[in-house]
Amino acid sequence: MWQLFTQNWQDFLTGFWHTILSSIIALVFSFILGSGFAILETNPNKFWRGVAKVYVEIFRNIPLLVVTMFFYLVLPKVLPAMNGFTAGTIGLTLYTSAFIAETVRSGLQSVGTGQMEGCLANGLSYWQAMKNVILPQALKITIPPLGNQFINLIKNSSVLAFVAGMDLMYQGDVIASNTFQTIPTYIIVGIFYLILTLPLSYYMQYLEKKLA
Amino acid sequence: MAIIDFKHVDKFYGGFHVLKDINFRVNGGEVVVIVGPSGSGKSTLIRTINGLERINDGSLIVDGKDMTDKSTNFNELRRDVGMVFQHFNLYANKTVLENIMLAPRIVLHRPEEENHKEAMRLLEEVNLVEKANSYPHQLSGGQQQRIAIARSLAMKPKVILFDEPTSALDPEMIQDVLDVMKLVAQEGITMVVVTHEMGFAREVGTRVVFLADGEILEDSDPKSFFDHPQTKRARQFLSKVISH
Ligand SMILES: Nc1ncnc2c1ncn2[C@@H]1O[C@H](COP(=O)(O)OP(=O)(O)OP(=O)(O)O)[C@@H](O)[C@H]1O
Ligand SMILES: [Mg+2]
Numbered sequence: 001m002w003q004l005f006t007q008n009w010q011d012f013l014t015g016f017w018h019t020i021l022s023s024i025i026a027l028v029f030s031f032i033l034g035s036g037f038a039i040l041e042t043n044p045n046k047f048w049r050g051v052a053k054v055y056v057e058i059f060r061n062i063p064l065l066v067v068t069m070f071f072y073l074v075l076p077k078v079l080p081a082m083n084g085f086t087a088g089t090i091g092l093t094l095y096t097s098a099f100i101a102e103t104v105r106s107g108l109q110s111v112g113t114g115q116m117e118g119c120l121a122n123g124l125s126y127w128q129a130m131k132n133v134i135l136p137q138a139l140k141i142t143i144p145p146l147g148n149q150f151i152n153l154i155k156n157s158s159v160l161a162f163v164a165g166m167d168l169m170y171q172g173d174v175i176a177s178n179t180f181q182t183i184p185t186y187i188i189v190g191i192f193y194l195i196l197t198l199p200l201s202y203y204m205q206y207l208e209k210k211l212a
Numbered sequence: 213m214a215i216i217d218f219k220h221v222d223k224f225y226g227g228f229h230v231l232k233d234i235n236f237r238v239n240g241g242e243v244v245v246i247v248g249p250s251g252s253g254k255s256t257l258i259r260t261i262n263g264l265e266r267i268n269d270g271s272l273i274v275d276g277k278d279m280t281d282k283s284t285n286f287n288e289l290r291r292d293v294g295m296v297f298q299h300f301n302l303y304a305n306k307t308v309l310e311n312i313m314l315a316p317r318i319v320l321h322r323p324e325e326e327n328h329k330e331a332m333r334l335l336e337e338v339n340l341v342e343k344a345n346s347y348p349h350q351l352s353g354g355q356q357q358r359i360a361i362a363r364s365l366a367m368k369p370k371v372i373l374f375d376e377p378t379s380a381l382d383p384e385m386i387q388d389v390l391d392v393m394k395l396v397a398q399e400g401i402t403m404v405v406v407t408h409e410m411g412f413a414r415e416v417g418t419r420v421v422f423l424a425d426g427e428i429l430e431d432s433d434p435k436s437f438f439d440h441p442q443t444k445r446a447r448q449f450l451s452k453v454i455s456h
Contacts, residue, residue, distance in 0.1 A: 118301030122314075124287070128318055128319070
């Protein structure tokens with residue numbers, strides 16, 4: 001197995017790097033999108049609540065692979081084609097954002113209407129209240145479940161393999177089919193995923209204890 | 213000129229008629245106390261004054277602004293009309309000092325140094341300087357409510373609305389809060405106060421409004437109201453609260 005690694009380390013690291021890159025990009029954008037849609041879901045305006053609801057229900061209830069294939073195979077029929085990495089990362093972002101929206105929404109709702117009324121009565125606008133008082137409290141409550149979403153996101157990034165997205169899983173597939181050393185290859189791939197997710201998982205457990 | 217002016221105001225929650233043909237005005241500097249049985253619509257009434265609740269019919273002018281006009285800017289109105297709640301509603305993620313300084317900073321753009329000085333002055337006024345860096349959950353209810361009043365005062369409002377400010381407090385904390393409210397009255401700020409503290413109504417109130425089932429049944433000076441209530445509902449109400 002060590003030999004397998006030393007002979008293919010560049011490909012493994014390329015995959016590792018693409019997995020990290022895709023995860024970080026998807027993490028940042030799914031967090032922004034998810035928080036945005038969570039705010040819309042709690043908005044007093046019915047129209048915006050409806051828009052957010054539709055978005056969340058769509059991306060939460062379609063398999064990630066289908067969302068990704070849509071960007072990889074369907075969209076290029078009307079728009080310029082994108083490579084597998086881009087399509088996969090977009091799919092991953094939208095899919096994860098729906099789950100983050102649900103997580104942040106429940107955090108927002110747990111803050112309680114009194115905080116918003118206190119802000120408004122004090123002269124703050126709705127957005128000033130969100131930014132300074134409501135969101136900070138909601139996000140604090142949301143940290144542990146968000147951490148779990150991020151761990152899921154890293155694991156789900158393996159969807160990139162289906163669209164030749166250069167990620168860890170994809171490189172593993174390539175190496176396995178070239179060397180016929182299927183089992184050791186996927187053990188190495190698994191170890192790389194653990195390197196990413198285990199520290200995060202422990203850190204989340206630590207945070208959860210600290211915030212409790 | 214009246215700073216708050218209700219004319220034939222009606223409000224419904226779905227099919228439920230919660231405010232019925234409300235007519236009353238408050239002049240600058242008055243301390244109007246609203247009393248009435250539970251569920252009579254006191255909170256609803258006071259919350260229409262800063263637009264936390266909207267009215268369905270009639271006209272309501274607050275500080276020259278038409279509360280039924282879609283173009284009225286409620287955020288702007290609320291700079292001049294503060295509110296103190298039964299459950300304080302202090303910002304749980306901010307220290308006491310930050311609670312007081314936030315709105316003047318981001319709404320009024322008050323310079324930081326002046327803002328800090330003013331906040332410390334208010335903390336002195338409510339006797340809680342030593343709590344400046346505490347968080348709300350570290351304070352007693354009475355202390356939280358005094359901070360909430362200070363937070364309201366920091367905006368230098370013309371009017372402050374109080375919705376049962378002492379109802380959630382342990383008895384021994386009530387007086388401290390009432391004392392601060394008395395100071396607010398002495399500063400000449402217009403006050404509308406929903407309360408069950410009849411002593412406060414009598415001593416500090418310039419007028420008492422009695423609300424029952426969404427209707428104003430009495431509107432008079434405190435002495436007349438307590439000594440010679442005109443309606444049977446008010447007499448029943450008074451005999452209940454006074455025997456308590
Ligand atoms: N959002 C709402 N939707 C429907 N009904 C409501 C709503 N808010 C209040 N009500 C009803 O309107 C009536 C008046 O409520 P309100 O809170 O104004 O009374 P109150 O006089 O402040 O009572 P209390 O002394 O218990 O605080 C009550 O019967 C209440 O159940
Ligand atoms: Mg009430």
